[in-house]
Amino acid sequence: MLVLTCPYCGVAACETELAPGGEAHLKRFGPGSSDEDFEAYLFLRPNVKGVHFERWRHAMGCGKWFLAARDTATLEVFGTYRAQTSAPPPEIVAAIQAKRPDWSLT
Amino acid sequence: MSDQAVSALPGAEATGLVTVREMGLQGMVTLRADLSAAARAVQRVTGAAMPGVRRIEAGKGCSVAWMSPDELLILCDRAGADRMVFDLTEALTGQHHVAVNVSDARAMFALEGAPGGLRDVLSKVTPADMGALVPGEMRRTRLAQVPAAIWFEAEGAARVICFRSVARYVFDVLAMSARPGGAVDYH
Numbered sequence A: 001m002l003v004l005t006c007p008y009c010g011v012a013a014c015e016t017e018l019a020p021g022g023e024a025h026l027k028r029f030g031p032g033s034s035d036e037d038f039e040a041y042l043f044l045r046p047n048v049k050g051v052h053f054e055r056w057r058h059a060m061g062c063g064k065w066f067l068a069a070r071d072t073a074t075l076e077v078f079g080t081y082r083a084q085t086s087a088p089p090p091e092i093v094a095a096i097q098a099k100r101p102d103w104s105l106t
Numbered sequence B: 001m002s003d004q005a006v007s008a009l010p011g012a013e014a015t016g017l018v019t020v021r022e023m024g025l026q027g028m029v030t031l032r033a034d035l036s037a038a039a040r041a042v043q044r045v046t047g048a049a050m051p052g053v054r055r056i057e058a059g060k061g062c063s064v065a066w067m068s069p070d071e072l073l074i075l076c077d078r079a080g081a082d083r084m085v086f087d088l089t090e091a092l093t094g095q096h097h098v099a100v101n102v103s104d105a106r107a108m109f110a111l112e113g114a115p116g117g118l119r120d121v122l123s124k125v126t127p128a129d130m131g132a133l134v135p136g137e138m139r140r141t142r143l144a145q146v147p148a149a150i151w152f153e154a155e156g157a158a159r160v161i162c163f164r165s166v167a168r169y170v171f172d173v174l175a176m177s178a179r180p181g182g183a184v185d186y187h
C-alpha cells in the first residue's frame, strides 16, 4: 500500500484516498509551440524506473493537489510538497540524495 | 419551503455491534475563504475560534470544522443555516469568499456504542486510522467507495457526513459493518 502525507492537511493518505495526476514539473507547450514540443508535452514521458516526481490530488480528503517524490521500483517515498513550485525544493532533493547518492536532479 | 424539508433517510436505524442512526435534518454551511483573513468575522458570527488544521471548535449553538486550507464546515440548527449564511456574507463583505447552505446536499449519521467497537465498525470500511482519531478532530476520507467525513463527539459517539445522493449506500455499508457476528475486536 502506498501512503503519501498530504502537505496541506497533514493526513497520511492511503493511495485509495488519492487521485493520481501523472508526472510533475512538466513545462507546458501551448498555442504557438511547435508540433514536436506540443506532442512531447502531451504524450511523451520518460517513465523512469527509480526516482520520480508525481502529482497527486487528495481527492477523498481536503481536495488539494500536491507533489510527491518516490521510487517507482521500490515504492519508497522521499517526501511530499506543495504544488506551487516549478521544481523540487532543496529539502526533497537532499532527502533523495541521502538515500540515492548517485542520483542528481537533471 | 424549508418547513417541508425532509432528511435523506428519515428514521433509519440499525442496531448490531453498534447503533447506526440517520440524524435527521442538520444545518450545514460551507465557507470558502482565506481562513486567516476570515478568522475575526467567523468568530463574530459563530462564537468559535478559527479551528486549527483538521480541528473542530465549538461556537454559540454551532461548531466549526476545518475541512481544507480554505474551507470550513459550520454545523448548526437546520432552521438557522440560512441566517448563518446571511451573517457570514455580511461579516465578510469586501473579502473574497463564498458561504453556502449545503444542508440539503448532505446526510449525517450517528454511530454509538463501545469506543473500540465503533472504531472497528468504521475501520472495516475506511482506510483512515480510526485508532488515531481523537474527539475534536475531523477526518475526511472514504467510506467504502464514497467520500465521507468522520469525527468523534465523544469516545462512544461517532458522526459521519456524506453526500445526500449516497446516503442509502453509506447507511447500508455502516449497518452491514455493524452486523452481529462481524466483531473483529481490534481496537
Ligand SMILES: [Zn+2]
Binding pocket: A006, A007, A008, A009, A010, A011, A058, A061, A062, A063, A064
Ligand atoms: Zn489533504
